[in-house]
Each structure stands twice: as structure tokens, then as C-alpha cells.
Amino acid sequence: MYDVAHIRQGFLGLSKPDEHGQLPLLLDGPGGSQLPKVVVDQMANYLYHFNSNLGGAAHAGRVTQETNDKARQAAGAWLNCPASSVFFGLNATSLMFHASRTIAQTWQAGDNIVLSSIDHFSHVSSWQLAAEDRGVQVRKIPLTADGSALDLSALPSLIDERTRLVAVSLASNVLGTKTKLAPITKAAHAVGAIVSVDAVHAIVHECVDVQALDCDVLFASAYKIGAARLGVCYMNERVLAAERFYKVEPATNMLPNAWEQGTQSFEAQTSLIALLEYWANLGGVPASEPLRTRLMAAYQVVGAHELSLIQAFLDGVQKRDYIRFYGHKDTANRTPTFAFNLIKDGQIIDPKAVSAWFGAKNIALPSGNFYALDVVRKLDLVETGFLRVGFLHYNTIDEVARLFALLDECVASV
Ligand SMILES: Cc1ncc(COP(=O)(O)O)c(C=O)c1O
Structure with a gap:
């Protein structure tokens, strides 16, 4: 019960x-x-005993590396993808701006992108500004007459051979409406466009599965569900292998780490591991199960x-x-x-x-x-x-x- x-x-x-x-x-x-207190306790425990940077050979450094690996694995379980498809950042908005600038590098004048009218503007402005930088046209999926949902009947007139990206949220952070993603991914992939999903609100209320959703990029934000402030991004292999990274030159070129800018919050990563364990316990399935x-x-x-x-x-x-x-x-x-x-x-x-x-x-x-x-x-x-x-x-x-x-x-x- x-x-x-x-x-x-x-x-x-x-x-x-x-x-x-x-x-x-x-x-x-x-x-x-x-x-939850158990999450804060584990975060405090990390900060009290193991606060370190990556690469340290002593105990705290090794624990920090383990934390980083575990957080990626836990986020992979959360989104149903390999750990190697996940990277972290300050919050969802900063990851959206980072992703849009990187992905837009291959866009050209005459291309277009399709955004959504139901979205939180983090997932609009990030793509829109990148499009403006590249001289790319921005189109929007409109809302239905009563403003309660996206009007997907407009899709055929919005998506064409020059569409490079379709960005849409999985659930509205104000109306609570869930988006029917399947027709959108189908239409986008038919012309080779990338699908970016804002799951920041949705993932608090539904079990997100990036494979079932068939999206290319997905954003979540750990503080919405009970962890500390931490942005989480999934990218499939096609998108992860960017043309050029906005990164510090000596920082690793390994994927997915090359997407992470600067020192990450290992205490926030600790909180995500703890939160997902807390959440998993709510289901009553034995801890021995995946x-x-x-x-x-x-x-x-x-x-x-x-x-x-x-x-x-x-x-x-x-x-x-x-x-x-x-x-x-x-x-x-x-x-x-x-x-x-x-x-x-x-x-x-x-x-x-x-x-x-x-x-x-x-x-x-x-x-x-x-x-x-x-x-x-x-x-x-x-x-x-x-x-x-x-x-x-x-x-x-x-x-x-x-x-x-x-x-x-x-x-x-x-
Ligand atoms: C649907 C949605 N997308 C994006 C964001 C931005 O997330 P963050 O605060 O992690 O930047 C929010 C924040 O409220 C949101 O509700």
C-alpha cells in the first residue's frame, strides 16, 4: 500500500x-x-568525507570517480539507455543552450527547425537563438483552439526536407498536458531531423524510456524530482558525436565526457544516485532486481x-x-x-x-x-x-x- x-x-x-x-x-x-532526508544525508556524507575532483589517486578522488560512474549508470537506468549516452551539467537550461549551440554548427541558411508552442521557453529560446545565429528559419507547432494541447494536424505543413530538428516537451509544466510524441518523431525522422525532448516536467510523473520514445536528445533536471540541482542529458550516438565540441582544449575528448563543461557537481551526482534509490524503493520490488x-x-x-x-x-x-x-x-x-x-x-x-x-x-x-x-x-x-x-x-x-x-x-x- x-x-x-x-x-x-x-x-x-x-x-x-x-x-x-x-x-x-x-x-x-x-x-x-x-x-528526502536520506538524499541530503548522502550528499552531506560525500561532502564531509570525499570532496575531491576527478583524477585524484587518493581515497576521496577514487570515491569521486566511482560517484561519477555510478551517477551516469543510475541516470542510464532512469532513462533506459547506456551510461555512455548520459552527461551532466548545472541544470536543464544550460544543457539545452550548450546542446543547441553545438548541434546547430551543421545547420545552414535555408534549413528550418520546428519548435513547440506548449514548451517552457528554456527549450524554445535555446534552439531559437542557435537558429538565428545560423540564419535558419524557426517554425512552431501551434496550440489547439482552446490552448490545451499541441495541434499535431499542423505537422505536415511544418516538417519538410530542410527540417533539421524538432524540439518538443513531453509534458507541459503549466497545463500538465502530455504530448503525443510518436507522430512527431515519425514525421521528423522521415526527413532525417533530430528530435529533442524536454522531459523536465514529465519525468517527475512518468517513467521515461528514451528507446521507446525514439528521441535523439532528452533533457531532465534532478531537482524537480527530489535530488539537488543537476541537469541530465541523453543523446544517442548520432548526436553525441558532434562535429566540434565547445570545450576546454586539454579536457577529455572521450564521449560522453567531452560534452561536460568544467568541474561537475559530484555532490549533486551523489544526490541523484540516492534519489533514484529512494524512488526505486517506493515500488516495493526487491533491491536485488535491476x-x-x-x-x-x-x-x-x-x-x-x-x-x-x-x-x-x-x-x-x-x-x-x-x-x-x-x-x-x-x-x-x-x-x-x-x-x-x-x-x-x-x-x-x-x-x-x-x-x-x-x-x-x-x-x-x-x-x-x-x-x-x-x-x-x-x-x-x-x-x-x-x-x-x-x-x-x-x-x-x-x-x-x-x-x-x-x-x-x-x-x-x-
Ligand atoms: C518543462 C521545463 N523545462 C525546462 C525547465 C528548466 O529547467 P532548469 O531549471 O533545470 O534549467 C523547467 C523548469 O522549470 C521546466 O519546467
Whole structure:
């Protein structure tokens, strides 16, 4: 059985009151997860006892090398690829900019790339700026009329023989919509284009398999799921073997290491190893089984819990006329992430004021555009933005109920 009360005991931040003694209610999951104590402990243990750089022959240096190898293997199990297809960086955004600049070297004027209107702009600006540098045309997959998903009927008119790359996110960090990737990879690969996937939001809620997805590049970010800040990138052999690397000359030319810029955060790598072990334990499969098998089981168990949160949230929305909900209301094909505004006297209540009202009660209910710029453009919310609720595996049905009680109070009082 999924014991959420027990799970919560492993996160010290979930029971840490603010200066007024109020316990936190964290509804800002897509902004980043709390870290389980066991993860922080292992990170601290690395820093206390083994802090070193790569290449050291003494004990700490050897442990650091082992950590680096293990982190790559663990990330490979997480993404279902060989360790040699994974490299690390500061965060997903910096890896996206690094990848785009390197990959774009072979693009020429007259080529085009296809980006997505549902994406967080890390995965838009990085490719767009690289395209501008190379004089390459940028095309965008539009959103459906209601702004809830990508309109894939536009694909045939967007992808052609000169398309070099299609970049799309696996799930929206604001609407929670999951992308149907198969038609996109099929159309892109038919013309030899690379497919880049932003899985930063999706991988917190679904077991990602780069082989099943048939993508060429994929990005994840460890702090979203409960490790420290660490960018993770998968590339298949075709993309990994770049024409020329943006690297320090004496640094290794070995792959995948040649993609890693400067000294990496071995403490963050330690946290990823520990987090994936923590996550794998949620699935209840014996530790003797391969990490990938255990992670797959864990995602199923977490997914069932999150489905109950999705159901409870959508039921609550259904009962309230004052909620203007953006995105689709099906429980399927979505993560537990939702965008909405509150309406009073026919007007949107300023979401920043709502966030502040909740913030004063130590409740994290953020507002803004969350860098999903094309989504707010489509919904005509560039000035206003929206509120975003995003649940993680440690949120509870009681918290969903508490949120709605407070939303009722907030609408009545502002
Ligand atoms: C979908 C998505 N992509 C990319 C990013 C950027 O990730 P990072 O903060 O690791 O640079 C975020 C961060 O919120 C995100 O939600």
C-alpha cells in the first residue's frame, strides 16, 4: 500500500513551520521537489568525507570517480539507455543552450527547425537563438483552439526536407498536458531531423524510456524530482558525436565526457544516485532486481497515487463556478499540474494577489507565466498570467481538500 504519511516523514521541510508557527502546504511541485532526508544525508556524507575532483589517486578522488560512474549508470537506468549516452551539467537550461549551440554548427541558411508552442521557453529560446545565429528559419507547432494541447494536424505543413530538428516537451509544466510524441518523431525522422525532448516536467510523473520514445536528445533536471540541482542529458550516438565540441582544449575528448563543461557537481551526482534509490524503493520490488525494473514499478505506484490527486482536484474544480480552468479536464494524459484563475464579478482576480494571500498562510501557490510564453499568449494572459497548482508524490488528498476550502475563503474575502 502507498503510505503517504510515512513518505512525508522522510521530508523535513514538509513539517517545518514558518515564523508564525504555520505548517507549509506545498502546491508548487513543478517548481521543484523537497529532498528526502536520506538524499541530503548522502550528499552531506560525500561532502564531509570525499570532496575531491576527478583524477585524484587518493581515497576521496577514487570515491569521486566511482560517484561519477555510478551517477551516469543510475541516470542510464532512469532513462533506459547506456551510461555512455548520459552527461551532466548545472541544470536543464544550460544543457539545452550548450546542446543547441553545438548541434546547430551543421545547420545552414535555408534549413528550418520546428519548435513547440506548449514548451517552457528554456527549450524554445535555446534552439531559437542557435537558429538565428545560423540564419535558419524557426517554425512552431501551434496550440489547439482552446490552448490545451499541441495541434499535431499542423505537422505536415511544418516538417519538410530542410527540417533539421524538432524540439518538443513531453509534458507541459503549466497545463500538465502530455504530448503525443510518436507522430512527431515519425514525421521528423522521415526527413532525417533530430528530435529533442524536454522531459523536465514529465519525468517527475512518468517513467521515461528514451528507446521507446525514439528521441535523439532528452533533457531532465534532478531537482524537480527530489535530488539537488543537476541537469541530465541523453543523446544517442548520432548526436553525441558532434562535429566540434565547445570545450576546454586539454579536457577529455572521450564521449560522453567531452560534452561536460568544467568541474561537475559530484555532490549533486551523489544526490541523484540516492534519489533514484529512494524512488526505486517506493515500488516495493526487491533491491536485488535491476534499478530500471524497480524504478518502473515505483512510477506505477506513484502514478496511481497521483491519479487520485488529479481526480480530487478536477472534482473540486467542477464544483466551483469561480474557477476559470485552462487545459483539458480529463484525468488521462496529464500530470497533476493545473493552471487556472479565480473570477469575481466577471473579472480575473489578480493571481499575484491570490499568491500573496496564500503565501501569508505559508502556502506555496505560485502565479506567473512559468516561462510557458506561447501558452499565455494563446490564452490572452500575457499581462495577467495564472495560478499553478502542481502536486508531487508526497501531496495528499487532505491537502487538495484544504486547498479548495482556502480558495473558497480567498474568493469570498478579496
Ligand atoms: C518543462 C521545463 N523545462 C525546462 C525547465 C528548466 O529547467 P532548469 O531549471 O533545470 O534549467 C523547467 C523548469 O522549470 C521546466 O519546467
